[in-house]
Amino acid sequence: MPADAVVSLRSAGVTFSSGPPWDRESLDAVGTVDLDIHRGETVGLVGESGSGKTTLGRVCLGMQPPSRGAVLIDGAPFDGHRGRLRGRLQIVGQHPEWALNPRLRVGTSVAEPMAIMGIGTRAEHRKRVGVMLEMVGLEASLAGRFPHQLSGGQRQRVAIARSLITDPSFVVFDEVVSALDMSVQAQILNLIKDIQAAQGFAALFISHDLAAVRYVAHRVAVMLDGDILEIAPSERFYGRPAHPYSRQLQAAIT
Amino acid sequence: MKSLLRIEKIAVEYATEGGRLRALDGATLTVAAGETVGIVGESGSGKSTLALTIGRVLPAYARRVAGDILFDEQSVFAHSDSELRAFRRDELGFIFQNPVSALDPTMRVKYQLAHILDLKSSDPAIMSHLERVGLKDVERVANRFPHELSGGMAQRVVIALAIARGPRLLIADEPTSSLDSTIRDQILELLFSLPAQTGATLLLFTHDLRSVAKYCDRVAVMYGGDVIENGLAEAVFSRPLHPYADALLKAAPGAEAIGGKIEAIPGRPPILRERSERCPFAPRCTWVVDLCRKQRPASEIIAGRLVSCHRAEERATAAPAQLVKGANNAS
Amino acid sequence: MRIPFQGDFLSRLAVVLLAILLLLGFVGPSLPVGDPAAIAFGPRLSPPAPGWLMGTDNLGRTMLPRVLQGIRITFVLATAPVLITSVLAVVIGMLAGYLGGWFDELVARLADVLFAFPSLLLGLILVAIMGPGVRGITAAIILITLPLMVRVVRATTLSIASRDYVAASRVSGASLPRLLLVHLLPNIAGAVVVQATFTISVSMLIESGLSFLGIGVQPPVASLGSLVQNGSVYLVQAPWLALAPGFFLAVAIFSVNLLGDGLRDRLDPLEAHGLK
Incomplete structure (x- = not known):
């Protein structure tokens, strides 16, 4: 593991179960994910609704304990105690009104x-x-x-x-511009991009919009059905992404 | 081509708790039969109100205060109640943002189609209507309730219902924004195959510039309750004359070079309470001159399109480098 | 005087009616209207007359001060348990909604069980255990109104807890008390006030019902419900005995419900925003 990874997921996965004990239904929101987010970089996470990207963001913040695998925050396994991490992690959410x-x-x-x-x-x-x-x-x-x-x-x-x-050392931006007007979206995207460059925190930028993600992020991760299909420098997503599904996403924005 | 729809200086106001809101402020747009027109705007631009006004389906607290809308040279405001119903039923097809809530949750798909077509639910014609919108396994879909359909399938059913009676005008208000991006294109492909197939005219109300650029013959850009630029999509997108249209295109990520910057528009869209006597974009415009604050620009034909901007003429003839700078010192 | 609810006729009507009722109930008895306990104050079962404006009962007691006192007792017996219910429901519902897990399950199941009983039956059982009188009524009202109140608080908590500012505070490392007291409580308070208002009218019904069955307030204390019960025996000879307290009971429940409607339009975060 590179020394400067702020958040690391090691084969992390989340399974939600619901229903009474005799009739449990379970759903793998996140399959098996390995991901390092380093100091000074923004990782973009793109995927459709229900692909598990919000859950993955919560795992990175320690809000959602993984059902399997491990989460390392600031190099140490996250054990559920936030005391050590107070003020180190932050989230900005989707709904301006909330x-x-x-x-x-x-x-x-x-x-x-x-x-x-x-x-x-x-x-x-x-x-x-x-x-x-x-x-x-x-x-x-x-x-x-x-x-x-x-x-x-x-x-x-x-x-x-x-x-x-x-x-903070790590910030999650979860669909922060999707509820905003087009002209205001650009303002916020630029703000995030500039501030991240100036402050150097690690960031996870979650969105369903590949165009916004590749604009803000240094690396882009594509998520489908709970798994990361492809993770590559964002330049690749201006050219020809490797995975067929990534190409499909790209086709939707050109 | 003769015009199917003429929107003439329409103004609509809402009575809200916070006072009057002027959602449409003299919008003008002419649409020829068989055309596909993308109407682009942000929230508050008046595009949703315009979509509703064409079918006269505005809420009770909304009021038309000026202007007119002519469909086939006849004012939609002159219709009696029964004429209005017939007009909506036979001439218009609406496709809304959320397909599942646009369908009747208590009725199986085939009954909804049968109801609209005045047919028995066993009539084989119903299946052909579902096939027409690219649904596979139509028997199964026909027997389902709306909540049992995926978003994409439900929107196809909505489209089947909208075109069932062969309307001449299709009004699609953000038809894909509740759908996943990989399905969006399929639905837009389907929508835009309809004019060729049925001769219908299609109005796409959307905030998504990309889909308008890709699919529409013509684009109308709305701002502050008015259509501020209206012309062939290719012309407007390659060289927008209204500074707002220009800024909007530059503000959308997607076209920037690797590591490039998008240019945000400072400030936010206006909220109108009464007729605007100046250019509504003036406070945010980099091309603004004194005249813009004193007098509202009239809509003029410049470079093959209608533009409402005092400096459109100048922008049309300016060298590309001057446009990029966009500055006030140009004059 | 400025009346709240500008422009909303029904809510203002409710405020005015409630003000009148409270004045009657709390100030009325100290006016020179006669001694409510004095037997043979006038003739027995007399219709309304100058000395006894609401007539007299079977013991010759003047009804006017008895009804005024009944109004007060009814309001106190309806409001006090609802305050207790509200506090309990806020604590239980907020913890259940926010913490989830087994505690939430347990609360939900218990609420279901209590819900399954018809409220009057539940009241009868409790009064049978605790004995008739104020304590029995209070316990019955709390237990009957608690499940619904807990559900409302829990549902509102779930909705508020999913908001971005709660997530942000939690991620920052906020303690449970901070989350509950700074972010959740102030934002569910509106819903609680609205629900509590409706619950007051429900508890008026429960109290009157139990008192009407004779297992509510015990003489010499009289609520509107027990006055109706007393009067019902003489419904043919002296209808005013049941009609006067019945009328005030109806007005009280009616105006409390109207007030609840008005408050809901103003305060309830779910009604006002979430469900739009």
Whole structure:
């Protein structure tokens, strides 16, 4: 294993089961996946709905314990205890309307990871929130607003600011632009691309849209029915991807 | 070709809790019989409202405040209730975003087709309608309930229902955005095979520029409740004259070079409360001049298409390098 | 005075009716309307007259102060158990919804079992165990209303817990109390208030039902339900004895339900957003 892998999956898989004990139905959401995500790189994960990409993202964050195989975060096997990892991992999700707790002011939401880690005074929080909001292209004064006063694009920016406030080593972006308008999507894609390059955290960018994935990511992983079919540098996905299914995805965007 | 549909300066307002919303603000579009037209816009551009207004299926809190829509030279607003029903039933075919919710969940597919066609459910003609939309194993599909069909199959059934009575105008509103990307092309292939097959005219309302570029004869770009550029797809996509159309094309990932950058449009689409007296795109436009803020540009024929932009003429004759810079100093 | 629910006629009507009822119930008895306990205050079974505006009962007690007191007892006996139910349901439902697993299964099964009993039967059983009176009624109402309330809280919790800000907080390493108190509770509170309001009308029905059967509040305390029961014996000779408390009971339940409708339109996150 290269020394700089922030998250590593070792033959990790997830099986969901449902129904009463005498009539269990099980479903392999993730088959068997090996994946290293290194410091400073964005791995794109593309696949259709139901292909298991969101579940895989949750496994990488330790939110979903794998049914088999192992997850290594920051080089150590993840044992279910988040204490050591507080503020190290972050996620930005799909729905702008649910990105922020509607009862909290924007500033409180952005500062939450610091509060959880128990670092900084109130004044330090406020200062850092201002810096983060400006970094994602918003005015620092937005900290005093409530989420319902913000547009969808602004809320996603705030969610990104919150995710980066503790200098995390790994961030999952799960379909972060799919609910946004076309012209706003481009803003957020550029923001993620620029900030990742500047901050150097490892990232997993999940989307059903190959065009968005290959634009943001350094490497692209294609997922189908719970397995990664192909993983290659994104340049390959501008040319001729190896797997027939990847080519099918590519055909859909050209 | 004679025009089948003429949308003339149509304006529609919604009465909402937050006050009036002007969803359509004088949109104009003429569609010839047999054409395929892609109508592109972001949320708030008015494209969904336009789709609904053509069939007069707007919700009760919506009101047409100006303009007209002529189908076959007859105003759709002049129809009596029974004429309107006949018009919707015989002349229009609607295909919506979510196929499963567009079908009656309590009825097997064959009964839904039989109902629309006024046939017995055992009539063999029903099977031919299902075959026409590329469904295999039609007997099995005919006996299923909508929830037992995959998204792609359900959308094919919706299309079969939409074309069952041979309508002259098909209105597809985001027909593929709830489907997986590998199925999207199959459904679009099917949709765009229909005009040749049945002589129908097809309007595709979508936010997906790629599918319009690939399949449509003509494209109409909507912004702020108006059609701001409207022309042959090839011409508009190769050289968009309206700065918004241009910016939209550049903002979509997919066409950039490896390691290249897409150009985002700053700001966000407007929310109109009343008739706009200036260019609705002016606040976000890199080509903006004072005139844009004072006077709304009229739609003019420039370089073979209709454009509503004060600087379209200039953009049409500008050298490509100037377009890339796009700057205000051009004048 | 500014009445809440601008522009919503039915909800404002509910607020006004409830205000009147509460005034009658809590201020009314201290007005000079007579002593509710005084036997032979007037003649027996007299129709309404200047000295006893709602007539008198079979012991010659004046009905007006007795009905006013009944309104108060009915509101107190309906509201107090619902408060307890709400607190219990929030704790149980939130933990079940958020933690899932065996605890969730157990809660769901227990709720199913309680749900399977007709509510009045459940009330009868409890009163049989605890004995008639306030304690029995309170226990019965809590147990009858708890399952539905838990389900509502659990369902709302499931919906809120799937939101991106909860996931983000969890990934950041937030503790369970922080997740529950900062992110979940404030966002399910609306749904709880709405459901609690409806539950108050249900518990009014339960209390009156039990009191009507004679196993609810015991004399000398009287609720609207027990007054109706008293009066029902003389329904032919003195209909006012049952009709007056019956009327106020109907108005109380009606206005509480209307208020619930109004609150739901405003507060319930699922009704307002999720299910749209």
